[in-house]
Amino acid sequence: MFRENKTHTQTDLFNSKSSMDSRLKERLKKRWAGLFYQHVFSQVDEKLFAPLYFSDNGRPNFPVNIFAGLDIIKHLKGYVDEVLSDKYAYNYQISYALGLRSIGELYFGPEPSVIFGLDSITTRWITPRKAIRSFNSLKNSYSTLLK
Secondary structure (H helix, E strand, O other), X not given: OOOOOOHHHOOOOOOOHHHOOHHHHHHHHHOHHHHHHHHOHHHOOHHHHXXXXXXXXXXXXXXXXXXXXXXXXXXXXXXXXXXXXXXXHHOHHHHHHOOOOOOOOXXXXXXXXXXXXXXXXXXXXXXXXXXXXXXXXXXXXXXXXXO
């Protein structure tokens, strides 16, 4: 069952960012993680991926924008799946870039690439062409932003 991820737009009162020094918060916003969150993660149109899920049964999907973000980060940073999984679990910049404001906020299993095909969300999944173009456009625009 498909469900859009809008939790990143709501602020939780008790999260890692709320207890940070204001100078660190500002630095985080201006570095790659803040730029990624603003220009890539927040722009992912999850509805394009809805046809991949049953509409009337099954448990809700893991957030598509997080999968897309992880795939882009994997390729930009040159991570292998195991490193990406650890970075997702323990690196606050990765969490922040993916709209998560606390370490370990959302767990998705020990072998994400095997279960969900993280290593190539755009080529392994039978995805609508519009979704692939949108995903590739986000990836390219972020790469350009960093240059």
